[in-house]
Amino acid sequence: MTRYLFLVFFLLSLPVAAHFEGDTPPPHCSLNYQDGSQVQDWQAMKGQVIYIDFWASWCPPCVKSFPFMNQLSQDFKERGLQVIGVNLDEKRAEAEAFLNQYSPNFTVVFDLDKQCAKDFNVIAMPSTYIIDKKGFVRHIHRGFRPNETETMRELIDALLNETI
């Protein structure tokens, strides 16, 4: 009996694991711009490198990541990088206040029903997905640490140099 009890405890303690591996197309998302209009699908952005970042206003690493994403957009936009910040705030007003304060120079969209985050299997805040020119997810990064920005820039640079 004790053995079965241990087994029950062990099974209950296992985390629910789901995988969203690289080198696969990103899931289709229904996202909205700040004015409510619908965002085009990822497939329509084929040929560009897309940097998708899921963020929320209450998350301190997200705040730190904004200057980095601004810089990325500034440095690589001409070469075909599309930086898209997907907001996951539960209260829209908090996101709006944040955006007024930090005024990003990249595209910010809203995942109102959080279905996109679910489909992308977002398990950390912030979570970054980099999609290459062919439309495949090539890199998944969870969290934001300033000492990893250089590696990220090198990766984006390499992806931008790729040809379809």
Added chain:
Amino acid sequence: MKKCSSVFTSLFLLGVITILSGCSSVAPWERGVLAKPQMALDPHPLQSGVRMHNYGSREGGAGTNAEGGGGGCGCY
């Protein structure tokens, strides 16, 4: 005695199942309220930090709680 033990085990299992049914995972985007400072386990992190720092300095231990320096120098 054996009957008593099996009753106890059944009650224990029932209790565990009842308690576990109250557990649920919180999605990352649902942690906005939990992220607020007032939701922290330590309501005064700054005060606790200073206290730990002073304690380390006074005891002359390694400055694991201090930002800079070690050996209980009390420096930041």
